[in-house]
Amino acid sequence: MNVNIGRKRSHFRTVAFDLKKNRVLLIEQRLLPHQFKIVATRDYRETAQAITDMVVRGAGAIGATAAYGLAQGARAFTGRNLEKFHAHLEKVYQRLKAARPTAVDPVNAMDQLRRQVASGLSVTECQTLACDAAEAFANEDVAHCREIGEQGASLITDGMRVLTHCNAGWLAFVDIGSATAPLYTAQSAGRKFHVFCSETRPRSQGATLTAWELAQQGVSHQVIADNAAGHLMQRGEVDLVIVGSDRTLGRTGEVANKIGTYTRAVLAKKHNIPFYVAIPLSTIDWNLKSGLDIPIEERHEEEVLGAWGTAQSGKRTYVRVANPGSGARNPGFDVTPADLITGIITPAGIFKPKKLWLNRMRLGFASES
Numbered sequence: 001m002n003v004n005i006g007r008k009r010s011h012f013r014t015v016a017f018d019l020k021k022n023r024v025l026l027i028e029q030r031l032l033p034h035q036f037k038i039v040a041t042r043d044y045r046e047t048a049q050a051i052t053d054m055v056v057r058g059a060g061a062i063g064a065t066a067a068y069g070l071a072q073g074a075r076a077f078t079g080r081n082l083e084k085f086h087a088h089l090e091k092v093y094q095r096l097k098a099a100r101p102t103a104v105d106p107v108n109a110m111d112q113l114r115r116q117v118a119s120g121l122s123v124t125e126c127q128t129l130a131c132d133a134a135e136a137f138a139n140e141d142v143a144h145c146r147e148i149g150e151q152g153a154s155l156i157t158d159g160m161r162v163l164t165h166c167n168a169g170w171l172a173f174v175d176i177g178s179a180t181a182p183l184y185t186a187q188s189a190g191r192k193f194h195v196f197c198s199e200t201r202p203r204s205q206g207a208t209l210t211a212w213e214l215a216q217q218g219v220s221h222q223v224i225a226d227n228a229a230g231h232l233m234q235r236g237e238v239d240l241v242i243v244g245s246d247r248t249l250g251r252t253g254e255v256a257n258k259i260g261t262y263t264r265a266v267l268a269k270k271h272n273i274p275f276y277v278a279i280p281l282s283t284i285d286w287n288l289k290s291g292l293d294i295p296i297e298e299r300h301e302e303e304v305l306g307a308w309g310t311a312q313s314g315k316r317t318y319v320r321v322a323n324p325g326s327g328a329r330n331p332g333f334d335v336t337p338a339d340l341i342t343g344i345i346t347p348a349g350i351f352k353p354k355k356l357w358l359n360r361m362r363l364g365f366a367s368e369s
Contacts, residue, residue, distance in 0.1 A: 001170035003216055005036060012038075013174050015056060015064040015138060019131060022075050024068045026056045029171055033212035034310040044073035044092045051099035051106070054203070058172020059246045059283050060141045063105030066096045067134040070110050074130040077123060085123045089114070101295040102256055102333045103246040104285045109137045137282075138174045144280035145176035147347035152182030152242070152278060153189065155345075160193040160239045163229060166200040166258035167209035168244025168278065178278035179242045180213065182345065187219060195221040196238065198229055200258060202303040202330065226260055233271040241268045241275045242345075246333060247294055248277065250284045250360060253338030253353025254291035259331055265340035277336075277353075278345040281364040284356070291335035304328035 002009050016025040023040035024047045031037055039055060041047040047069035051062050073092030077085050093110055100106070116133040120126030156162065168179035176184065183195065195214055200206035207223045214221040224232065232238050241264055247256040255261070255277050268275040288294060305322040322328065338353035348362045356363060 014061045014171050015174050017068045028055055033208050044069045048096045048099040059103050059105040060173030063109040063282055064138040064174050066106035067109040067113050067137045069096050070113050071130040071134040074127050080123050102297045105282045108282045141174040144347040145173050145181050148178055148278050148345055149181030149185035152345040153185035156182055156186035158191050163196045163238045163241045165198045165243045165261055165264050167205040169210055169213045171209050178244045197223050198226050230267045233267050245277050245279045245283050247285050248279050248283050249288050250286040250356045251289050253356055255336045256294045256333050259334050262334040262336045265336045269340050274342040276343050286365050297332040299330045299332045301328035301330050304330045
């Protein structure tokens with residue numbers, strides 16, 4: 001994605017790796033849209049903490065971050081004993097896996113890396129294979145997002161009004177994005193459309209991140225309060241909904257995504273508005289058999305009870321909004337049933353949710369689970 005910094009326009013990836021210094025490079029998303037900054041994590045523990053603290057967030061982005069973090073941990077091992085190396089790698093894997101439990105991309109990315117590393121005959125070879133596999137996952141993430149754009153662009157027509165939720169854009173992946181990919185492809189084809197970014201409380205990723213991305217790209221858009229979506233749908237002002245996913249069940253077509261996605265899907269069904277989910281193949285979970293089994297992350301209550309913003313001084317500041325002494329519940333995700341979803345946009349095509357399993361070989365499923 002290209003970013004305007006002052007008078008200069010430069011290309012950045014959300015996640016990258018400094019091989020020489022063994023650092024994972026991340027866009028500090030908590031500072032956006034007010035400040036653009038790249039941070040470098042010094043070891044796999046800092047990388048895992050960056051995922052937990054949402055320095056980096058979004059399915060593909062944390063998948064690539066976990067892969068780079070596992071390679072980072074592998075390269076930090078200084079011995080020559082292969083058995084001890086693999087024991088160390090398992091410890092790194094478990095730490096990164098626990099950073100955010102709902103998304104499946106980090107697990108899929110690290111499992112892919114570990115399969116490559118298993119063929120190494122020495123610690124040095126394993127370390128090289130780990131770095132190569134992490135870079136391959138990041139590049140694959142970009143390729144998948146580009147293909148999602150090509151598959152979904154035909155859904156975007158001139159004059160269309162599109163609603164999206166949270167941020168399933170470039171910042172949520174290594175580049176391009178999932179839900180935004182069809183928008184960017186349609187824009188490059190010369191189509192004019194308008195995007196409503198629901199604010200996505202409590203962390204407001206729609207208002208801060210998606211709106212910032214669309215502004216950088218020159219896409220017509222407006223931020224709306226989360227509770228305004230139903231009103232706009234009722235008045236016929238929304239033609240299409242596209243969202244992303246942190247885990248999509250290949251067996252059932254159920255979709256776990258940012259809290260509020262289920263609400264959007266129910267409203268879209270009520271008003272006969274097409275509701276699409278855009279995902280790379282790394283977001284598919286072929287093992288779980290029910291959405292009830294998806295671990296739903298419960299985040300700190302302060303996210304609901306207040307808000308972060310930038311004061312006139314430029315300093316990032318937290319402001320308490322809710323009644324003093326009141327507590328809060330803060331589930332980070334919800335699960336949308338397959339019967340509320342019109343289609344799932346993948347790099348391999350657009351599928352009905354319940355048809356994923358029938359097309360599993362096309363969608364990267366290698367063997368029975």
